Amino acid sequence: MTAPLPAAFRTQVVGAALLDDPHRPTAFLAAQRAYPAGLRGLWEFPGGKQEPGETCEAALRRECAEELGAHVELLAEVPGPHPQGWPLKDTAAMRVWTGVLAAGSPAPAAGQDHLAVRWVPLGDAAAALALPWIPADLPIVRALLARLTA
Template sequence: MTERIVVGAALLDGGRLLAARRSAPEELAGRWELPGGKVEPGEAPEAALVRELREELGVDAEVIERVPGQWPLKSPYLLQVWTVRLLPGTPDPKPLQDHDALRWLEYGEVWDVDWLEQDVPAVREVAERLGAG
């Protein structure tokens, strides 16, 4: 079975991180994650991230850099996370697909939401950067 990449966006704005609350599937509903999705065959991960953010949040974003590491999801998927920022003039993110709420988290609030287990290591990495930033 070939590994498939799922991309997650550590969307940063003014020292805050965007968290998205899942509305589906049922077993994930109500938990928080970094927005993103599956990379399509032949698609670059960075391009998939820009596409997914447009589809899920209605925003135009720029991929900055990959967060070190990758984390196993349900086989055959692996999560890779990139830091991302909104392009100037893009509207505020809205939960268009798969989510029913969004929340901007300051550094001290990052652990106030119930993150999905697979997102925790990436969120920890990003939180360290926020704290240093």
């Protein structure tokens, strides 16, 4: 039996499922973690922690600029099982939005936080799910694939 979710998580994290096209996406962006050692080499949605006084959307735009050197336009949230999104651990949850690169934005680059970034094809769900994802991100990947390939 699964433990009940807390009423509120102490830490709010945000993540971006960037799409290659807002109308007919064929791929989404994944980033390979550089650290900490226990997560090095695993794949995730780019993003990070929301700072005090920041909206989730502003935090996600800031994180994408810092981590990827890219400017993004957010589209729709990928709703999780909790009002704060997708549980990551007992104290943190992540809200995830689809988005696209803003007009004139540089292409996403790995930067210091990631070893690599890659466009993951939506047409091959098995290959997308076969990437070694951070375990907490895997249910989000499944939800994203179901949403975009329906």
